[in-house]
Structures are given as C-alpha cells and as structure tokens.
Amino acid sequence: MKPKDTIAAVATAPGRSGIGVIRVSGPRIDRMVEGIVAEPLPPRRAVLTQFRDGAGAAIDQGIALYFPGPRSYTGEDVLELHGHGGPVVLRMLLERCLELGARVAEPGEFTRRAFLNDKLDLAQAESVVDLIDATTTQAARCAIRSLDGEFSQTIQSLITRLVDLRVCVEATLDFPEEEIDFLKRSDAESRLNTTQRQLEAVLDASRQGSLLREGMHIVLAGQPNVGKSSLLNRMAGEELAIVTDIPGTTRDTIRQVIDIGGVPAHVIDTAGLRDPRDLVERLGIGRTWTAIEKADLMLLLIDATRGEASADRDILGRLPATLRCVRVMNKIDLLPRRAAVEHQRGATTVWISAKTGEGIDLLRAVLLEAVGWHSTGEGLFLARARHLEALQRAQRHLREAAQHMSELELLAEELRLAQEALAKITGEFTSDDLLGEIFSRFCIGK
C-alpha cells in the first residue's frame, strides 16, 4: 500500500457521554503527538496528559494512547485521545488534528484500512462496522458476539455437517470400485434433513440479528391532537434515549430512533396527512408516502373518545395493501375501559393511554411480534445482508439437493454450491481438503 494521508474522527457515539475518544491513524501521527500532547508517548501505554491547542493552551485533560503500526487497530500508527465527552471539547480536539494535517475520516475508513492491512477478515470487518452502528445495548452485545467469532463458529459447524455429507457423496462418485457403502440412502436423507434444519435455525437467528441491526421501521399516523407526541415520549421510556433526532426537510416528517425491547425502531411521525396546501407541504407529504411504502408497520393512532374518523378511514384506504396496520385507541383514561389487545379479522387493535402509560407494554409486545421478533437475544447473530444472502443461497441449494437424492452428481453439485455459499462467510474450503477428508475416513485405494 502506498503511504496514505492521516485520518481522524470522533470514535465514540455522538451526543453527551462520560468520555469521548478521538482516533487518528496514518503516517503523520508524530506531528499529532508533538502538536497536541507535547510529550513523547511510550507505545501502548495510557498516559494522563494535557491536550493543547495551537497556542499551547489546554483544551482538555485526558488519556493519550499511542499504538505504533503494524500492531494497531488499522495496522498503521494510531493515536487515541480519550477526553471528556462534551461535544464542544471533542470538536476542538478534532479541529486541532485537522490543523496538524489530518483529514476527517470517511465512515468506516478505519475499519477499511484495518481490513486492507490484513488486520481483520471480511466478517470481522463487517462486525466492527456493526458494532459502531449498534444503537442499542442489545445490538452492541450481539455485535461483540459476532466479532468473537460465534457466528463464524456456528457457520463452521454447519459446514462440518455439510462436509460429512459431501465426503460420502463424493467418495461414492470417485471410488465406485471400493467395497465400502459410503452412502446409505436413508442415512444421506436424514443427514441432509438435519443440515437443512440447522441452516434454518441459523438463518432465523440471523434474520433476527439483521432486524436488530437494521431496526424496525414504524410509521406513526393519526389526526392532530390524538396524542402522537405523548405516545412517542411514553414509548421511549426513561432509559431511552432518543439516539438521533433528525428533522425531516419539512415540518411534516420527524424521524426518531427509539428502543423497543432492545430493538431500534425508526419512527416516522406523519404530522399530518392532510390535503396539501402549498408546495412545501406537498413535498413533505410525498416523502411521507415514500416512508410509508418502506415501513414494516403502521401505527394508526385514534382518539378513543371520538372513535375512528372519516379521515382515518381515508388514510387506511390509501395505504399499500402489504403494509400491516395496528390501530391504537388512545386516551382510555378518559373512558371506562382497561388496556387490551384485540384481534379481529386479521386486524389488531390496542387500547392504551399514552398519558398514564397503561397498555404501553402491550403495545411494545404487539410491535415486536408484528415485525417477527420473538427472542430474548440469546444466540442471535448480527448478520449483514451479505450473510443473510449467503445463508439463503445455501438454503436454496440444500432444497434443490433434496430433490436429487438419487442423481448423485446433481446432489453433489447442489451440496458443493451450498458449501461455497457458506464459505463466502467464513473462508475457503478446497476440493483437496475434501479429498483429504475422504482419505482420512475411508480406506481407499488398490
């Protein structure tokens, strides 16, 4: 690799927190150390020091860590500055790095450099990206698990089963003159079944993990003053944590990420689906409908004291048929009613009070269930789309394989492709490895 420029970024999540970390990587680390820390740093040792600006004045006090390459995260020289978490201090520190010749890192650039310097394999690199992206505690836990290689291990055990089966099939094809019955048909069938079931379990766990990473997308709709804001605040809960708060381009759409039982939920608040009055609003509504089309679920909030309005029915009528809708009847505190979930003709209605919090737990459960979340998080894998795709491809080939139990060369082809799909996640397995397995298990050869 050619020597590259030096990159810097805030390594901790944006927002207020106890500490904030600036990470710098590249060939000009010496200048950063000289310009900010003003004392030589021993490698891989935490040093409590002052961080200084261009005039020599202290910006902050904190811990500086120097990792000379290649024994560093990126494989390049890396400097980490652990300061206090305030956004102003972090911005000043970052600007100081830029003054000294660094540039702001692109998203994922540290990881990409680590990857290009052979510090990470593809799965690990992607896990790190996931770790950085993880917006909730559970996602962070799952990201760590995948990084540790548990995901890779589970795939590996699946591959081991597949190899067992392939060994028998390939031995039958390549060594027809041996007296060994490599493959009893019933045995092969049951092994294939077991492998298929295991793959399905992994795929299921990965889908859940994918949900964890991507989060669910919820559209919140309803007439003005039915209590959308109070519902949002109520669901966000106390620990929460609005992680990001991105205003839409118009006053009509607000996106928020809240935590629902550990799953990030992107909530699009459709402030009003009224008739467009002016251009700006029409644009906003256009975006709202785009958001609705991408959503997993719509919450239609209805004032229980007034019942469903004709405007609500209009909204329902205009929704895409595939979008699942949950009716939420709010303000039961004003009615003689208890919180409840009703299922009628495929439609779900939840009775709650955003004001008192009654029924909010029921609503959370309904949401999680509606997007297919049914686990406590144990054994989940933070799979990327790439992993899911590979697993699904393997699944398709295993299904095809089951159709060809008596045409061994086609069975073999499907099993090969299934394994190749899985190897995209964990790495190579060659035909020579396969032959090695055959020779180590069976006495072959004249």
Added chain:
Amino acid sequence: MQATEKFDVIVVGGGHAGTEAGLAAARMGCRTLLLTHSIETLGQMSCNPSIGGIGKGHLVMEVDALGGAMASATDEAGIQFRILNSRKGPAVRATRAQADRVLYKKAIRARLENEPNLRIFQQAVDDLTLDADRVTGVVTQTGIRFSARSVVLTTGTFLSGVVHVGLQNYQAGRAADPPAVSLARRLRELRLPVGRLKTGTPPRIDGRSIDFSAMTAQPGDEPTPVFSFLGTRGQHPPQLPCWITHTNAKTHGIIRSGLDRSPMFTGVIEGVGPRYCPSIEDKIHRFADKQSHQIFLEPEGLTVNEFYPNGISTSLPFDVQHALVRSIRGLECAHITRPGYAIEYDYFDPRGLTSSLETKAIAGLFFAGQINGTTGYEEAAAQGLLAGINAALAVQGRDAWCPRRDQAYLGVLVDDLITRGVSEPYRMFTSRAEYRLSLREDNADLRLTEIGRRLGVVDERRWTAFARKRDAIEREQERLKSTWVNPKRVPVAEAERVLGQELEREYPLADLLRRPDVTYVSLMTLPGAGPAVADPQVAEQVEIQAKYHGYIERQKEEIERNGQYENTRLPRDIDYTNVRGLSVEVQQKLNRVHPETIGQAARISGVTPAAISVLLVHAKRGFAGHKKSA
C-alpha cells in the same frame, strides 16, 4: 560432439508423457527428437496394466480429442473394458481398460515410428545446455550435444530414483532400469525447487500358480466400450476377465510382524506416498479395524502369464511379501515373478511452472509427468501433450495454450499443480473439478477438438469425423427446438406411455426431453417426434445436453462471474514484499508462486480474500513502484 541434425523440440523420456509430447510437437510440424535411454521400453506401463478410471478416463478422452495416442493405443491393446459409474450420471461415468502390456507398447511404438516429423534416439541425457536463462539443447551420456529451441523433460521416477525392497535399496529409475543421476544433479544445480516423493508396486504373480476357482470373476462390460472417439470394437483384441479376492486376518498378522523391516515404517523412506494408493502395510496400519481388503488380479496380457495383484502394493522384505501373498485365498500356491517395491524419486515443485508447463526459471524448458509430482499414466499423458503443444507453439512464435478449469480436466490438473503445488503424488478425481457437470468424457471432443485443430494437433481424419458429429448434434437440437408436439395429435395413451402424463399444452420436443424420466429414444417413439438420428453418439449428446441444460447454464454464469479474476493478469516481475497491505505470509506465498492472474492467486492456499482485495486494488493502479529492482 555436436549432432549435425537440427531440431525444434527435444523430448527427454519415452513414457506416457514423453510419447504424447513428442507426437504432439511433431504433429504441429516441428522437427522433433525423442531421446530415451531404451527404445525397447517406449510406452512401458511400469505400474498396473490399466488405463482410465474415474477422472483419469476423462483425461484420456481429452488427450484423444486433441489427437493424442493413449485412447487409440488402448483400443488396440485393451483386454477388458468397463464403464465405471455406468448407473450414475454422465458427468461421472468413466471408461477404464485393462491393457495387454506388449500390445500397448507395440501400439505406441508404431505411432512414434510412423510420425513423419519425429526422430527417436536411444541415449540417456546427462545435461542441459543453456544460454543465460534460456535452454538451447541437451547433452547425452556419451557427450553428444543436440540443440533445440524447446526442451521437454519427462523423466518420470528416474531422477535420483531409489528402489526399496525391505531395508535394502539401490539406485534405479524403476525396477531393472538405471536412474538418471547426472541429470538430477545438474537440475539441482539449476536451483529449481525440488522435493521427494514415493510410490510403489505389488509383487507380480504367475497366473499358472493362481487358483481362480476360489475367486470371483469380473468380466468386462457388454457391449464392450470403446475409448477413442475414432475407435471401434473391431480394433479390440480378445477379452479377458479380472479376478477378485481378499486379504484376511492371517495376511494382516503377517504384515504386522514384518513392519519392523519396512522401509516406510522404519523411516528409511522419506518421500511422501499417495494416500489414495496406499501400500498394503499402510492400509493395515491406518485402518486397523478393517478385517479384509479387496484385491483385483489383473491379467498383464494375452501372451504372458503374469498377473498384477492390484491392492497389495508393498515394500516389505521379500520373505514377508511371499508369506502375505500365500495367505490370500486363491494364492496359496502363488509363485511371485517379480518382487514388489517402493521407489523414491525427485520431483520439481510445480509452482515453479507457468500454466503452459514451461519453467519460470529457464525459458524454453518444459516439464511434464511425474517430474511435476503427479502419478498415473493418464495425468502424465495429458501433461505431455500440453507441454509438447506449448513447446511447439514457442518454437513457432505463437501464444501458449493454457486450458482453463472450465474447459478441461487438463486445465484443472495444471492449475492445481501450479497454484497449490503437491504434498503427495497428485492424481485426478472428478471432485477436483468444480465444473464437473460440464467436463464429461462424452463431450471431450466438443470441448477440445476445435481448439486442437487450430493448434495443429488434430489431423484431417479426426477433424472430418468431428465436424460431421458436431453438425449432426446442432441440427438435431435445432429440430427438437422447432418441432412442437400438439396434444390434439398425440393420443393420451401415447403421451402417458412416453411422458408418464397427458400433454396439457403444446410443447417443443426440446422441452419434453428435459423432463427427468424422458429419454431421447423413448421421445422419438412419440407420434410426430421422429425420425431419430442414426448415430448413437449424436443421440447421447443431444440427450445429455438437454438433461444438464439448467446446470450448465448456471455454471456458465459462475464462469463469467469469475472471469474478472481469471482475466486480471499480475505482472511477472513484482516483488510482493514491497506490496503493502499483504501479510508477510501472503507476501512469501505470492513470491514463491508468482501467479499469472488474480484467479490463480486466489487459489493459492493461505491467500485470503482480504489479500485478493488488496491485489485487485494494486492491479488497478498497475503495481506502480512494486517491480523488482533490476
């Protein structure tokens, strides 16, 4: 002394690699010299007297499709022919024949002696002549210098060969032949990377001392299969069966008691033997719980009494060999005519070769056969043919021909060798070929004969026959696509008889043939479907291509996807230690192999996908600054 005759290509060695190499170069119009230490042993089958088998039969068909000698010589010498895996799909079916050693040698020698551009000379080769990094010729044992622009070395197990029987050993090229010690020493001086391998043979047995009534006969297939695309049954000599017997507990006891005098188990032999062709002592040691092993008694020929007991290859001392043979059912009174032995020999790390089988170190020098760490007549013949072709192309100033993995087993063989090297004698299996469904015996001619014609190795007779077959297949496929079967014109009973169900709508015949249980022959009996083609090879091809259609299409897509890697060339003169982003391990591996393409690099063991990404990035930038300093 300088020989007066001038040659374009010199082939050293007259085994299966050497004969195909010499014949191919000569067919391409090059003045070719074949040097052998003994004209009597041209085309010798030094191990078991059989040609073909799974994966190997595929190679033989490819050699044949490119005009080589092995398949047609086998048709003239074969005394038992079988199709292995005949009840499995066409991709894994393979032809195998027992050959009469005498007839096979005769058939090969006749081809060599009748090839117009080929000269044969009996003399061992001791040295190569070089001009800087380019080969210019060879020097024989008696100092005769021959010059040529390309030299193909096919020295088999002769390089520093050592034969072991028990703890005794002696230098030999194979039993009863002298080794090539001087040449081996000279090659070692050239600092080509060299390793040591081992292989072995069983003792031979006098057929008059075998009790066949205690064994199971294994006759050839009926009708008798034919090897060559141009062959006929009429060429076959009279046919003989093989015989099957087994080892037993007593045999295993005798072997165990002799292990203390085994050169393998006492560490006298350092070379690595093949796992798929283990000695009997190795089988009994590694699979101790197996009570009995199968042994095939293969006739060595019509005019000799010797039998080759396939399955008891051994290097145990002769007294142990004698006792173990006699412990086997049917061999109680057996007379051994030649002892079994193991042989250790030098091979050159094939990672030092390009995909044309030319050495990277010395231009114009090609290696083929066991010298590259392979085993088997078929693997040798295939490499010999390729080396001969490329030696001739180099002389003619034409681009080398490097078959791809998706084109031929020959491509798989060479790519495996040059990217992964060998850790044991390399043998072909169908599981090595990821495009197995496309690489079949039955379509070897369709895959390769046109290429062979352009290269100049396919003669007029083969070309005419091939073109006729190819055109007939295309015509029939076209007819099946354009002939529609209308349910109104096909009686329900007829549709049910042929298709197993009623025709629900109009279909072209081609679609009906893709259905799993419909054969070409049965489909042609459907009213309005005929007439069928007369040539069974054409009918077979039409049917197989229809059955595998979906798979072949999918493999084509896979091949296209990988095309980017295969077509991205890596410069020869990169010093990978200068390429940042690669781990030291990967740098070392790439520096050892110097892959020609990213595809080859990806197949080197230990080269990670991350490293391949790095290489792709650098390849885009043209590896600026990474060239070796001159």
